Amino acid sequence: MSFSKVSRRGVMKTGAATGVALAAPTLFTGAVWADGHTGFTNAPGDSSVTLGFNVPQTGAYADEGADELRAYQLAVQHLNGEGDGGMLNTFSERNLDGTGILGRRVEFVTGDTQTNSDAARASARSMIERDGAIMITGGSSSGVAVAVQGLCQDAGVIFMAGLTHANDTTGKDRRANGFRHFFNTEMTGSALAPILEGLYGSDRRAYHLTADYNWGWSQERSIRTYTENLGWETVNSVLTPVGAGDFSSYLTPVANSGADVLILNHYGGDMVNSLTQAVQFGLRDMQANGKDFAVVVPLFSRLMAQGAGSAIANIHGSTNWHWSLPDEGSQAFTRSFGTAYGFPPSQAAHTCYVQTLLYADAVTRAGSFNPCAVVEALEGFEFDGLGNGPTLYRAEDHQCFKDVLVVRGKENPDNEYDLLEIVEVTARDQVTYAVDHPDFVEGQLGSCNPGA
Amino acid sequence: MESIILQLLNGLDKGSAYALIALGLTLIFGTLGVVNFAHGALFMMGAFIAVTLNMLFGISFEVEDPTRTDFLGNVMMVDTPYVVYWFGEGVGNWLIDWSVPISVVVAIPVMALIGIAMERGLIRFFYKRPHADQILVTFGLAIVLQEIIKAFYGANPIPTPAPEAFVGSFDVGQLLGFDPFAVMYPYWRLVYFFFAALIIGLVFAFLQFTTFGMVVRAGMADRETVGLLGIDIDKRFVTMFAIAAIVAGLAGVMYTPILSPNYHIGMDFLVLSFVVVVVGGMGSLPGAVAAGFLLGILQSFASMSWIIELIPGINQVVIYLVAIVILLTRPRGLMGRKGVMEE
Numbered sequence: 001m002s003f004s005k006v007s008r009r010g011v012m013k014t015g016a017a018t019g020v021a022l023a024a025p026t027l028f029t030g031a032v033w034a035d036g037h038t039g040f041t042n043a044p045g046d047s048s049v050t051l052g053f054n055v056p057q058t059g060a061y062a063d064e065g066a067d068e069l070r071a072y073q074l075a076v077q078h079l080n081g082e083g084d085g086g087m088l089n090t091f092s093e094r095n096l097d098g099t100g101i102l103g104r105r106v107e108f109v110t111g112d113t114q115t116n117s118d119a120a121r122a123s124a125r126s127m128i129e130r131d132g133a134i135m136i137t138g139g140s141s142s143g144v145a146v147a148v149q150g151l152c153q154d155a156g157v158i159f160m161a162g163l164t165h166a167n168d169t170t171g172k173d174r175r176a177n178g179f180r181h182f183f184n185t186e187m188t189g190s191a192l193a194p195i196l197e198g199l200y201g202s203d204r205r206a207y208h209l210t211a212d213y214n215w216g217w218s219q220e221r222s223i224r225t226y227t228e229n230l231g232w233e234t235v236n237s238v239l240t241p242v243g244a245g246d247f248s249s250y251l252t253p254v255a256n257s258g259a260d261v262l263i264l265n266h267y268g269g270d271m272v273n274s275l276t277q278a279v280q281f282g283l284r285d286m287q288a289n290g291k292d293f294a295v296v297v298p299l300f301s302r303l304m305a306q307g308a309g310s311a312i313a314n315i316h317g318s319t320n321w322h323w324s325l326p327d328e329g330s331q332a333f334t335r336s337f338g339t340a341y342g343f344p345p346s347q348a349a350h351t352c353y354v355q356t357l358l359y360a361d362a363v364t365r366a367g368s369f370n371p372c373a374v375v376e377a378l379e380g381f382e383f384d385g386l387g388n389g390p391t392l393y394r395a396e397d398h399q400c401f402k403d404v405l406v407v408r409g410k411e412n413p414d415n416e417y418d419l420l421e422i423v424e425v426t427a428r429d430q431v432t433y434a435v436d437h438p439d440f441v442e443g444q445l446g447s448c449n450p451g452a
Numbered sequence: 453m454e455s456i457i458l459q460l461l462n463g464l465d466k467g468s469a470y471a472l473i474a475l476g477l478t479l480i481f482g483t484l485g486v487v488n489f490a491h492g493a494l495f496m497m498g499a500f501i502a503v504t505l506n507m508l509f510g511i512s513f514e515v516e517d518p519t520r521t522d523f524l525g526n527v528m529m530v531d532t533p534y535v536v537y538w539f540g541e542g543v544g545n546w547l548i549d550w551s552v553p554i555s556v557v558v559a560i561p562v563m564a565l566i567g568i569a570m571e572r573g574l575i576r577f578f579y580k581r582p583h584a585d586q587i588l589v590t591f592g593l594a595i596v597l598q599e600i601i602k603a604f605y606g607a608n609p610i611p612t613p614a615p616e617a618f619v620g621s622f623d624v625g626q627l628l629g630f631d632p633f634a635v636m637y638p639y640w641r642l643v644y645f646f647f648a649a650l651i652i653g654l655v656f657a658f659l660q661f662t663t664f665g666m667v668v669r670a671g672m673a674d675r676e677t678v679g680l681l682g683i684d685i686d687k688r689f690v691t692m693f694a695i696a697a698i699v700a701g702l703a704g705v706m707y708t709p710i711l712s713p714n715y716h717i718g719m720d721f722l723v724l725s726f727v728v729v730v731v732g733g734m735g736s737l738p739g740a741v742a743a744g745f746l747l748g749i750l751q752s753f754a755s756m757s758w759i760i761e762l763i764p765g766i767n768q769v770v771i772y773l774v775a776i777v778i779l780l781t782r783p784r785g786l787m788g789r790k791g792v793m794e795e
Binding site for chain 1: 458465522602606610611613619634640717720757768
């Protein structure tokens with residue numbers, strides 16, 4: 001691997017700095033990093049710093065990627081003192097003052113993940129090696145997040161994950177240089193289960209249709225564990241190929257399976273199609289075992305809800321964030337985004353915007369762009385004012401712990417964006433799991449890598 | 453038993469889509485000798501005619517509703533579709549509700565024009581070129597067309613619902629003596645099956661009972677001899693290309709309520725449809741239709757959970773396994789003719 005800004009002298013400097021750091025890892029804390037660590041990948045000059053936004057610009061999640069990019073552009077404007085400042089005004093930390101990051105104007109480059117791990121790694125590598133990006137962020141798939149996180153770890157830059165929901169991102173595939181603000185399938189299970197019990201009771205028989213890849217397996221495992229703990233029986237679980245399109249063959253056995261709940265562990269286009277078709281087959285309106293049949297979509301997204309149209313009515317699921325949240329931070333972001341683009345932001349946009357601000361703030365608090373200083377600043381960091389209430393970036397796994405929303409598809413939406421209503425804001429304590437949770441215990445963060 | 457009937461219905465439904473696309477493919481191959489990889493794009497364009505008409509009927513002007521506010525707290529702007537404003541609520545809402553069936557009428561001339569433009573503008577220059585060249589150019593064309601659609605409509609699926617009258621499911625089981633609600637099947641999927649049967653019947657009738665059809669069939673059997681008889685077979689073949697485009701387009705239009713279309717929908721069907729054509733026998737119209745239904749039904753049964761448990765992944769490969777078996781035992785496919793693609 002070679003980086004365009006690497007020189008023999010730089011390598012020697014970095015080697016020396018790394019040696020010192022390894023010899024005395026506990027001596028450097030906080031602002032001391034600024035002086036102690038100067039050799040790291042893509043150290044910015046005095047005037048500007050470049051961030052790399054790696055989002056799906058083509059492929060199935062292109063619309064979600066476009067929303068992420070809009071949020072990133074807004075974040076850059078706010079960091080550079082343009083626009084109304086958005087969440088800079090509500091963030092509990094007051095370090096960001098619109099003068100860029102550490103006095104450097106924020107610039108950005110973009111890459112196209114194509115929702116493909118290889119393409120995502122290639123675009124991230126290009127942004128690091130060719131464009132000098134010091135931080136990579138974005139993505140709309142767990143496979144991509146894990147792949148790019150590994151690359152950033154090796155390259156010695158920070159990875160602030162975009163939309164990634166599988167446990168593995170901060171579980172078995174966690175890395176010291178990677179951070180996730182988005183929630184995960186374990187949190188979905190713990191937030192959704194009590195609501196499902198309240199709605200449907202504890203004597204239910206569930207049928208799972210699950211997308212056959214990392215996220216689908218993770219989602220099924222989590223929701224299954226929680227519903228079985230409620231007393232629900234899992235009648236069947238069928239893996240469906242990603243991008244199946246027509247799910248009719250998988251849906252027709254459901255009605256006569258003895259199940260009275262269908263759980264669709266699908267996202268994106270698969271969710272749109274499987275939910276729409278489940279409703280077409282009359283599953284939402286039928287009776288089974290003397291009860292009203294229920295359909296559950298554990299991970300909901302407003303963009304997907306738009307695709308599914310009226311099929312989402314009365315369907316429950318979870319989401320990371322929703323523009324209708326009444327807190328100051330959410331409203332400030334919705335106002336900024338809505339004014340700039342004419343429609344409310346998605347949860348993907350929100351998490352990407354927040355991640356950018358969190359990175360900028362961590363650099364400012366650390367007084368250094370050195371990835372190891374940023375890691376230290378983010379680990380165990382408590383903040384508020386960015387939506388979702390008080391939030392913790394847990395040091396042990398680099399996962400954010402915050403409130404999780406349980407939502408329901410609206411029956412009579414007012415407009416094309418007003419599709420989900422918040423049923424419950426599940427408190428952070430309820431969705432916080434132990435560091436040694438069986439689904440996460442395999443992972444090791446390892447050491448931060450400053451690169452160079 | 454109920455599950456088997458449901459999977460049979462599913463198979464017939466899937467099969468009717470495969471059969472419609474494969475029918476057009478084999479028409480083009482049989483008449484023009486062109487392997488058209490852009491045929492899936494014609495299906496997609498048909499689907500997007502329905503999307504476009506739905507959007508056109510939905511074009512609205514905004515009126516302030518002072519009693520409500522939008523997501524930014526401003527006065528709510530309520531959309532009123534122009535068709536409702538012009539024709540009144542009854543007719544306007546009917547047009548929006550019935551946009552998919554109306555799209556069938558619109559799609560016929562539009563797809564014919566697209567087909568003719570595609571044939572005259574590009575395909576005809578490749579008649580005498582090797583099949584590999586034809587595949588490359590038509591595949592390239594398919595990618596260009598789908599990228600154009602993506603640029604205009606975005607990458608996400610666009611819901612295009614069936615008319616309200618066809619929402620919900622029909623109790624097929626009661627007709628067959630089962631308990632109520634034992635075998636429910638969506639109305640629109642039943643409509644699709646009968647629509648496909650009608651189109652297939654019309655195409656066969658056209659080829660069987662008209663002079664034009666007779667000449668085309670003769671041309672498919674022996675192009676050279678028909679030419680020696682002084683018949684300009686090329687002119688007729690342009691018409692056949694247009695008919696194939698219309699069939700694919702109509703298949704796409706009617707499929708939109710079943711599967712919200714995105715730019716990739718044509719490519720998803722194309723590969724399977726080629727397998728259908730090969731299994732049915734290159735250039736054989738009845739073969740394409742029979743293979744379409746056969747493979748649709750097989751694919752549907754292979755997706756049953758107990759079969760997947762027995763043979764994991766069978767639902768993904770069953771069509772290709774069957775294709776291998778049929779081609780090993782009948783190298784020309786189910787109803788293939790000697791000499792086709794064997795020169």
